[in-house]
Amino acid sequence: MSNPEEPVLVVKNLRKQFGSGCTNCLDLKEESLEGNYCPVCQTVYACRDISLELYPGEILGVVGESGSGKSTLMRCLYFDEAVTAGQGYIKDYKDGQKNIFTETSQQKRYIRNHVLGMVYQNPYQGLRMGFSSIGNIAEKLIAAGNRNVGYMTDRAAGLLEKVNIPIYRMLEAPGKFSGGMQQRVQIAKALSNNPPILFLDEVTTGLDLSVQAAVLDLIKIIQRELAISMLVVSHDLSVIRMLSERTIVMLGGKIIEQGLTDQILEDPQHPYTQQLVQSLL
Amino acid sequence: MNNYNFAFFDEGSKREIRRATLKAIALPGYQVPFASREMPIARGWGTGGLQLTLSLVGKNDRLKVIDQGSDESVNAVSIKKLVIGTTGIDETDKTGEATLIQSRHRIPEAELREDQILVLQVPIPEPLREIEPSEYATKRLHADKEYSGVWLMLFEQIMAHGSVATGADHPVLVHDRYVMAPSPIPRFDNPKLDHSQALILLGAGREKKIYAVPPYTKVVSLAFEDYPFEVERMAERQCRLCGAAGVYFDELFDEKTNEKYYQCNDVSYCLQTRISLS
Numbered sequence A: 001m002s003n004p005e006e007p008v009l010v011v012k013n014l015r016k017q018f019g020s021g022c023t024n025c026l027d028l029k030e031e032s033l034e035g036n037y038c039p040v041c042q043t044v045y046a047c048r049d050i051s052l053e054l055y056p057g058e059i060l061g062v063v064g065e066s067g068s069g070k071s072t073l074m075r076c077l078y079f080d081e082a083v084t085a086g087q088g089y090i091k092d093y094k095d096g097q098k099n100i101f102t103e104t105s106q107q108k109r110y111i112r113n114h115v116l117g118m119v120y121q122n123p124y125q126g127l128r129m130g131f132s133s134i135g136n137i138a139e140k141l142i143a144a145g146n147r148n149v150g151y152m153t154d155r156a157a158g159l160l161e162k163v164n165i166p167i168y169r170m171l172e173a174p175g176k177f178s179g180g181m182q183q184r185v186q187i188a189k190a191l192s193n194n195p196p197i198l199f200l201d202e203v204t205t206g207l208d209l210s211v212q213a214a215v216l217d218l219i220k221i222i223q224r225e226l227a228i229s230m231l232v233v234s235h236d237l238s239v240i241r242m243l244s245e246r247t248i249v250m251l252g253g254k255i256i257e258q259g260l261t262d263q264i265l266e267d268p269q270h271p272y273t274q275q276l277v278q279s280l281l
Numbered sequence B: 001m002n003n004y005n006f007a008f009f010d011e012g013s014k015r016e017i018r019r020a021t022l023k024a025i026a027l028p029g030y031q032v033p034f035a036s037r038e039m040p041i042a043r044g045w046g047t048g049g050l051q052l053t054l055s056l057v058g059k060n061d062r063l064k065v066i067d068q069g070s071d072e073s074v075n076a077v078s079i080k081k082l083v084i085g086t087t088g089i090d091e092t093d094k095t096g097e098a099t100l101i102q103s104r105h106r107i108p109e110a111e112l113r114e115d116q117i118l119v120l121q122v123p124i125p126e127p128l129r130e131i132e133p134s135e136y137a138t139k140r141l142h143a144d145k146e147y148s149g150v151w152l153m154l155f156e157q158i159m160a161h162g163s164v165a166t167g168a169d170h171p172v173l174v175h176d177r178y179v180m181a182p183s184p185i186p187r188f189d190n191p192k193l194d195h196s197q198a199l200i201l202l203g204a205g206r207e208k209k210i211y212a213v214p215p216y217t218k219v220v221s222l223a224f225e226d227y228p229f230e231v232e233r234m235a236e237r238q239c240r241l242c243g244a245a246g247v248y249f250d251e252l253f254d255e256k257t258n259e260k261y262y263q264c265n266d267v268s269y270c271l272q273t274r275i276s277l278s
Helices: A070-077 A105-114 A133-143 A149-162 A181-193 A209-226 A237-243 A259-267 A273-280 B011-026 B047-056 B072-089 B133-141 B148-161 B187-193 B267-277
Strands: A010-020 A044-054 A059-065 A085-090 A116-119 A197-201 A229-234 A248-251 A253-260 B062-067 B100-104 B119-123 B172-174 B178-181 B199-204 B209-214 B220-221 B248-254 B259-264
Touching: A044 A070, A059 A070, A059 A237, A059 B047, A070 A197, A070 A229, A105 A116, A105 A133, A105 B072, A105 B133, A116 A181, A116 A253, A133 A149, A133 B148, A133 B178, A149 A181, A149 B011, A149 B148, A181 A209, A181 A229, A181 B100, A197 B220, A209 A237, A229 B259, A237 A259, A248 A259, A253 A259, A253 A273, A253 B072, A259 A273, B011 B199, B011 B209, B047 B072, B047 B100, B047 B209, B047 B259, B062 B072, B187 B220, B259 B267
Parallel strands: A059 A229, A059 A248, A116 A197, A197 A229, B062 B100, B100 B119, B119 B199
Antiparallel strands: A010 A044, A010 A085, A248 A253, B172 B178, B172 B220, B199 B209, B248 B259
């Protein structure tokens, strides 16, 4: 078992900007920006020097309103977007010695395929809707270097059973499934090669309450059984309250508050967090 | 046809195509973009192959053009006429005598030699196209050596049919680097690409790409560990005309006797066998 004191993922000063920046906004001072937007050069600072640590087996929640940069943070960590600046270290990749953001595109693919799993808010981003559910899961295994059909079908069937997709529907395309089922196929796909780190981006948004509960249960079970570290992004505080031990609150591309989830919910410090917690009750 | 430059093209065009060809040979399996010319035949009818042929042909070459194994189909004859008419070189049907062979959908049965060049016509040069429509994306996938999409296609065929069902154009890995579409040759011809003595050039006129398998290059047909690569089953079949076995056959049907019979698909090979027997 790995040392629980040592984080599996360390992010230091991650910055993501859309636009080139100018002399007005170069120093990122509050007075020169309108929120995260520079009125002079129209640059948007989606993530402003985000630093975080993810520990083995923990679920770290990220909350914030829409446009706060939480999904951009996720997309940067999964290499869907290139970061503007910052460092990231993953314990299971080169012993956490290499900055993952400066690795080659081939190496980034390796990290994505071997060390990370991602569940998108919209299943259309994470799945191929025209391919069979088993094939969708096999794709992740193939990308991780597996070339054995027998093993991959067994593994995929096992995972689909775990996420409660009936066996007789496994050869069907996710395009024919309901939203909740698609989300569960996505989770099965993300889990297929036992990634030490899993990213969940608004997984329950848009699902009805009973299905939401089932998906959240599933995530809890997975965390308990497989001890996977997860980063959970949501705008929904009740989801965060149920899943995560620690929480980060983001606003305008910055972390404005972080700490134990209970602490943040019971005793929010930042005015925005106070407002957020207020609106939950 | 003295109004045309030798081999139809102006020298500048030939040079540009040859430059792309050299780059393709240097990077086995990599698709090199080139400025595909307007040709007197329509795109999709072998213009990629024809441009390669015209840029390579010299005064001492002997040309053979095959269309799905046949030297005498309309397409093969028109291409041959154009090249012969603008160069004055000799044509031949005999695979062994040709120095330059342009082919559509087949690699000849007779083994090719170092002094021969095989030019294949390609409709869709991108093996990832079926799963990724964007050229911008597929270029990046090639750069990252990310070929799970091609494997996924084969996997899905196994899920749907119980076996790999590529009728033609079964993807290959060239020189342990690039996955390549071998043009719509039957799987039966895929092993002929591996360590071929002849230089193999592939041209896609509509898609504006040239790629190559240099002589003695490792070419592996993609297959899963527990579903090994298989060619079409041609065993226990014999050519009705020449008696050959172990080659690629056309299946024909005699309506009078209601019987199936087989005939060599490579017409030139069949003729040669019959001549040497008589």
